[in-house]
Amino acid sequence: MDAQLALHGQYGALLLDVLPLDRTSQLALLEECGIRPALLSSQDAFLTIEQSNRLIQKVIEVSGQPWMGLIFGERLNLMTHGALGQAVLSCNTLKQAIELLLKYYRTRLIHARLELLYEDDLAVLIFDFDQEFSPSYRFMIETVFVCLVKTSMFFFGMKLMHQGHVQLSYEEPEYLKHYKNTFFDGVTFNAPRNALCFQRSLLDLPMAMPNPSALKQAEQACNELMARLPQQTSLVEQVKALMFSPTGEQASLEELAQMLYMSSRTLRRKLSGEGYSYRSLAEHAKITEAQRLLCSGEPVESIAEKLNYSDPSNFGRAFKKKTGLSPSAYREAQSGSVT
Known part of the structure; x- marks a missing residue:
């Protein structure tokens, strides 16, 4: 399993910066996790599942905050997602932004699944990280959904969460109060899936900063990244x-x-x-x-x-x-x- 790639290396660098460590301590922590520092700065480098698990567990251990996925998700913004973030930012509508996210998310997160379903008047954005019993599973789910909700709030305020909600497949954690900072009361645990559900009509909402020229350049960069992605073993x-x-x-x-x-x-x-x-x-x-x-x-x-x-x-x-x-x-x- 060590060869199975999971997470873009640049997220490792961002996660490491959450901790108040000097450079020497950071390098020592990376060595414990079996991660070469160069992996965290390369445009094409990914951490393996094993490296990701070790780093996430170590950061949670050092910080003493088991809700680190929520904290990390809060720190991410569209610009931390490279060309993918720029592409989403430059879209005309929410629907176009989600379609681009579905097309290119593997440039940032390989070992996962993201899809959009329609259920009556709801749009349902489903995310799952394949290793459901991995030590980093809940961290990954928390990070992604906090990032999705915070990004939607940046563009549209509370429109998506009004009459919408988040479904999470794991049981209610002990640190439930930290969830309320992002999801308020719009979260359900022990659900059959991990999903962000919102009114389908909101897909037509205009994005705040449409830019066709920037979108074209960002899409080209995403396509180049997709072409260089390492092939995953089935x-x-x-x-x-x-x-x-x-x-x-x-x-x-x-x-x-x-x-x-x-x-x-x-x-x-x-x-x-x-x-x-x-x-x-x-x-x-x-x-x-x-x-x-x-x-x-x-x-x-x-x-x-x-x-x-x-x-x-x-x-x-x-x-x-x-x-x-x-x-x-x-x-x-x-x-x-x-x-």
Whole structure:
């Protein structure tokens, strides 16, 4: 999971500045988190999920403020989001601004999902951070929704929050009073999603600073950033990579879900959405592992036992069904191809 990228590095720099630390202390904290200082200033650099988790946990620990996501969200403004912020600022209407946000949010936050739905007379902007059991999950949700609400208040006052509300998927935190500074009474916990709901008619509201020329330049910059984004490994590929431990033990659905910071139910649903199941991937991973072990010279009987087949015959039948060759024929073919 260390290779999974999550958060633009410049947010790491902004988060670090929340703490009253001198440069030496900042560098020491970054070293503890496994983050090179250069990552925080590059236009193209992203922190991994692991680095983000460590940094967020460390900042919360040092500050003693578990509501740090709310504080951080308050500090962000459109200019802290680079070209994306400039593009949103230059739009003609709220709808255009949200459409641009949906198109380019991955230039700032890769491992997340943002979408706009319509439910009767409501527009529903849904945000989710894939690792629902990640240590930084609530921080990320708090930051994004405070930023969304504060930005909307800057442009439109209380119009979006009037008859609108925020839905959050986690339970009510102990520091509820801090939520009221931003969301007032317009927040619901233990919801089935994380969403900002507002009157659909408000999408036509004019933005305060439309600028077609600046918008064109900002969009071009966003497109260039999108083209340079690192390619993310799909969930299916992640599952395949994590299926077997270095010692050859096969992970259960629950163990995989834990490694991916999500519930087993969510993992099953996401895999199904990509046309796969845990069982089909487990069988595929078994055959792939068997091929590796055969090429390494491992005896067939030992491979069958390691992969939890009842006996070598069952292993042989399963292997041939998937590859068209018996284990011995596969080993011979691979040996011949090497020579």
